[in-house]
Amino acid sequence: MRGEQTNDVLYALRDGRRRAVLQLLRNRTEPISDEEVAVHLAAADAEKRLLDVTEDELAEWRVSLRQTHLPVLEEAGLIDWDAETNAVAVSTHPALQNPTLERIVETDGVDWDEVLGALVHRRRRIALSVLADYDTALSRVALARAVVEREPGTETVETADADPVEDCCAALHHVHLPKLAAAGLVSYDARSGAVSYCGHPLIEDTEWFDLHLPETPRAVLSVAEPSQDIWRLDGRANVIEHCRALCEYADDELFLLYTDEDLIEAACLRCLQDAVDRGVDVYVGTQTQAIRDRVREQVPGVTLWEPQRDWMNISPEREKVGRLLFADREAIMLGTLSKHNDHGIQNETAITGAGEDNALVMLVRELLGSRLDHLDEQSADFLEEIPF
Amino acid sequence: MSDTDRSPSAAAHEYQLAPDESPSRGVWSVVAVLEDCPPPELPSLAETIDPEALDAAFIGTTATDHVSFEYAGYTITVTSDAVRARALECDAG
Structure with a gap:
């Protein structure tokens, strides 16, 4: 049964045979014939070499692939299946880049069927x-x-x-x-x-249940278009990488806000030092004394300031802002932290935008405005005006 | 739907499914009416039959004609547009 409430991607992945198809195709750079898919899966299933697969074993897989599994994968948009040549390849569906889904597809020997x-x-x-x-x-x-x-x-x-x-x-x-x-x-x-x-x-990330996981793309409104202005990054490693890229991008000014000491990685401090060395004005704002001490000690060229309001921690029960980077007032990244899961791990995601006309960039530029120019004066009057 | 006969010994009770109502919902709705209790206080239907598999059986071109099973003291017969519940005591005589 597949009503509106059923997610096509999860429905496709709930069967181990379809996960095996994806695993096989993900390791290929070229489309392969559905017959070849059948041979590989029949061999893996019977734990045999490709040449030793019997005609009976193959026939069973051929039928179930053509009748059931490939159509379901195709309908979910996870594979491209050329009806004329019978060539199959993985699609560019965004779900295939989702880390949790990747782990599900690539982890053998775990029975995901019931969970999915x-x-x-x-x-x-x-x-x-x-x-x-x-x-x-x-x-x-x-x-x-x-x-x-x-x-x-x-x-x-x-x-x-x-x-x-x-x-x-x-x-x-x-x-x-x-x-x-x-x-x-x-x-x-x-x-x-x-x-x-x-x-x-095996599912550490409870936010996953809210399914940031993309549904098979379909327009919500006929007039709506997917935005190219705002990008989303998932996972601490990707956020740090982008953080580094923004630090390198800055020519004149780099404005940063941090709420969590753990977020100031050693690599991050090196990037800040590099920026200072290039002549970039670097401002780090945080209410955490430990972060200020660490930055002051390791990157003395940075201007430190203390936000007046603890606005980033408004709701400790939910996601909170972890970091904000604003480079040259034209590229921005806003990272948010999920609450701790049972293993004490917080997942970090971020949205980014770039360009003077980018809506997110414009918003923050308007909020901060010319006050950014006076941060180093540490004047109480100016600081009180800063909305952060 | 007509007025409900509350007597548990009623021979059979038929419940017409609304156009977008799933058969499984029909099952717990009709038994809840017969038992005069809210649906969540009945034994979970999942202990008897997979409700989603039941609903799936009536979808598409290869849909089943009818499915029968025993649930919460009733013999339930599901067709594509109705659910019939007959108290088990009656069958026993």
Whole structure:
């Protein structure tokens, strides 16, 4: 069953045979014939060399690939399948760049079927992300209420007496919570109605349940176009890399804000030193004494200042801003940190924009305005005017 | 849907599915009415049958004609547009 609530990508990946197809194709630079895919998978399945695969083994794979798995992968947009030549290749679908999905496709010997089968339904992903936000058990009704609140355009059945929360509560009890419990993602006491989050050892990142994971692209509005102005970076390593690139990009001025000491990596300080050496004016703002001390000691050429408001920590329960970089007032990166997961790890993501006409750049330039020019004066009057 | 006969010994109760209502929802709705309790207080349907597999059976060109199973003291018969519930005591005589 694949209604609106079903994610095509997860549906395609929930079957180990389809994950095997993707794994095979990802390692190829050229399209290969569907027959060749069948030979490889039949051999891997029977743990044989390619030449030793029997005609029976091959026939079974040939049929299931052509009838089921390749069409499903194609429909999800994960592969390109040329109907005339029967050549198959991985597509450029953004989901294939998602680190969690990559790990799922590349990790052999883990049974993802049940987990992905549980995550396939949007309501279950929303329920999980709600539960992951709580340390304690939630009642079924409280969960239903929170799920309905987060569901975009809640689906209710068109019957006279349908109340969305009651309806969701019933569906959770009869369908969704048993599925999540079977996959080991939640524990559910059907009698008391208490639900709590268990998590999965291989899915560290609970934000994943909110599915930043791209759906198969389709326009939300016919007039809407995907933005080329704002880019999204996922994962600490990518954020640091971009951070470094921005530091190198700056010719005149580099403005940075940090909230978390852990974010000032040694490599970062070296980049700042390089910028100072090139003659760039570098400003580092932070409320954390430890960061100021460290920067003052290791990169003495930097102008330090202390933001007046702890605006970056407004909501410790949710994502918070981790760092902001503004280079030459025309390129920007805003990094956010998720809350700590069970392993004490925070995931970092960032949005970036570049160019004087970029909306994000313009916003921050307007907010900071000419006040940026007076940071080094450390005048109380000026600092009070800084919105950060 | 007509007025509900609350008597558990009613021979059979038929529930017409709304156009976009899933068969599984029909099952817990009709039994909840017969048992006079909110749907979440019934045993979870998932313990008896995979609700999504049940719904999938009635979708598409190869849709099933009907599915029967026992749930919460009733024999349930699902077709593409209705759910029929018959109390098990009646079958036993």
